[in-house]
Amino acid sequence: MRPQLPTARLRAGFTMVEMMIVTVVFVILMGTFAVVSVTSHDTFQESSSSSAVDQSLRQALIRVSSELRVIAGSRMNPDPADQFGVAQIDFRQAVGIAGGKIQWGENTRLGFEYAPGEVDDGVDNDGNGLVDDGVIVLTRDLGGPNQQRAVLCTGVREGVLGDPVNGLDDNANGVTDEGGFNLQRVGDAMIIRLSIEGPGLDGATIQRTGQTSVRLRNFRS
Numbered sequence: 001m002r003p004q005l006p007t008a009r010l011r012a013g014f015t016m017v018e019m020m021i022v023t024v025v026f027v028i029l030m031g032t033f034a035v036v037s038v039t040s041h042d043t044f045q046e047s048s049s050s051s052a053v054d055q056s057l058r059q060a061l062i063r064v065s066s067e068l069r070v071i072a073g074s075r076m077n078p079d080p081a082d083q084f085g086v087a088q089i090d091f092r093q094a095v096g097i098a099g100g101k102i103q104w105g106e107n108t109r110l111g112f113e114y115a116p117g118e119v120d121d122g123v124d125n126d127g128n129g130l131v132d133d134g135v136i137v138l139t140r141d142l143g144g145p146n147q148q149r150a151v152l153c154t155g156v157r158e159g160v161l162g163d164p165v166n167g168l169d170d171n172a173n174g175v176t177d178e179g180g181f182n183l184q185r186v187g188d189a190m191i192i193r194l195s196i197e198g199p200g201l202d203g204a205t206i207q208r209t210g211q212t213s214v215r216l217r218n219f220r221s
Helices: 016-068
Strands: 090-091 094-098 103-105 108-114 134-140 146-154 181-186 189-199 204-217
Touching: 016 108, 016 134, 016 146, 016 189, 016 204, 108 181
Parallel strands: none
Antiparallel strands: 090 108, 094 103, 108 134, 134 146, 146 189, 181 189, 189 204
């Protein structure tokens, strides 16, 4: 008779050491998953906030451009033709032609104002995460019976990074000590500069700066 070889005895279940190893590996994997999930969420939130600020900047530049495109040089007050530009301007828009002459609309004002609840004191007075931020306000029929105000952009910076108020053009963009909203006329073109910001993660701010220009169609009118 052939001798019977011993067979390995099957174990039902894990030993205590094996269970501890499995538990440690599981905890590590879950911790890694949690870190990846939090990082992905923060990245998504940061991306969403940045996109919102970018879109706000583009829309504001387009809106301001459309308002200034049909104004007259002789009806601007003040005329922002020096190296400083202005943060506020009064003007009239061409609204039609009658008898071969351009007809001008009501007096309109466009400019920077501090946001409601904000004052120029280096403090976030309105609690929106931004310090001394402002808005761009368009006022039609200025001082008239039908005066109307519209906010074109929020989160406008008080000043521009890289250009402190020192009488110099520190950022070499052709204008001296500009604020977050600046209009400067060069010939028959109006240059529009805008710097805005929005709240980011962990108390940080997202800042964007852009500019565009429009040709004043009725500059010599």
